[in-house]
Amino acid sequence: MIQQINAITPLEEARAALADAFELKFTKAVEKATQPVFDKVKDRIPEIEWPFYAPLIFEINRLKKKKNAAILAHNYQTPQIYYGVADIVGDSLQLAIEATRVEADTIVQCGVHFMAETSKMLNPEKTVLIPDSRAGCSLASSITAEDVLAMRAQYPGVPVVTYVNSSAAVKAVTDVCCTSSNALEIVEAVEGDTVLMIPDQYLAQNTAKKTKKKIITWAGACEVHETFTADDIAELRAAYPGAKIIAHPECPPEVIDNVDFAGSTSGMIDWIKTQKPPKVVMVTECSMSDNVAAETEGVSFLRGCNICPHMKRINLENVLWSLHTGTEEVTIPEELIEPARASVERMIEISTRKKH
Structure with a gap:
């Protein structure tokens, strides 16, 4: 089977084109420009891998400015995307709200397809790209x-x-x-x-x-959260005595009943930053734990997570390819845009009315 960089282009073809268009080498200039990113993620990304990621981060950040593009990244994206190239990060609600405030001509959605659709329906006049349209969602x-x-x-x-x-x-x-x-x-x-x-x-x-x-x-x-069980929580408690265990409400109720805190993506982040437990297990997607760990001192993050295969379809190579080629563009049938947008805007209005 031929590997593809996205839903339409073979990987080797894309890599050859990127090599022709960009100087993807780990030069001193690239190292210096990306050092602040590496300093933040060095505990989550092996140093030996950084010479591969750094040139991609460097070129993505140059190209998005040239093309007046903004990169939105969900909390489940890898640290090299989340901290390296994203302009706006957050959970689904945060990204939906911020999508309405984007001034750039192009939005690159580092997340799954429904998130890109949400950005498009909120910004029908803008170009919305997803680096790989195969990034779906079981829900x-x-x-x-x-x-x-x-x-x-x-x-x-x-x-x-x-x-x-x-x-x-x-x-x-x-x-x-x-x-x-x-x-x-x-x-x-x-x-x-x-x-x-x-x-x-x-x-x-x-x-x-x-x-x-x-x-x-x-x-x-x-599919990330439904496989967690109450037995898993018991095993985590036995393996990590004294650690606080927190979970996402997409987990089954018997999981939620046995953890120390349950909340949304942003809720879990806020809880950790407020409570600052010495040790914590995040029962959710693995990259989220990595991203929170990179900006939280004094908390030891222990593994108890699952990987979302759909989120992991998005990577630095296809983000650069997306910006370079303008693919894959997200479109929504005209007759769906208004009613779909209305349901999202009602949510945003309800969620923000108390703040005004």
């Missing part, structure tokens, strides 16, 4: 717009709250979106005592424990 692929319409027919009048981990087509038939950081807030804000909360069954079940409203859900799950 987004678990439900279709037709599924949502069927649920609406089964539960007429019940508001639909949809996790942002969903396609534009699903968002377009949704009343309001939510993220793991504002799920309870959104559920409480919609009218009625019953809510359809899709597609993550575990986020819905964990939210249901905090509200008096009846929540009807869908059998979707995140």
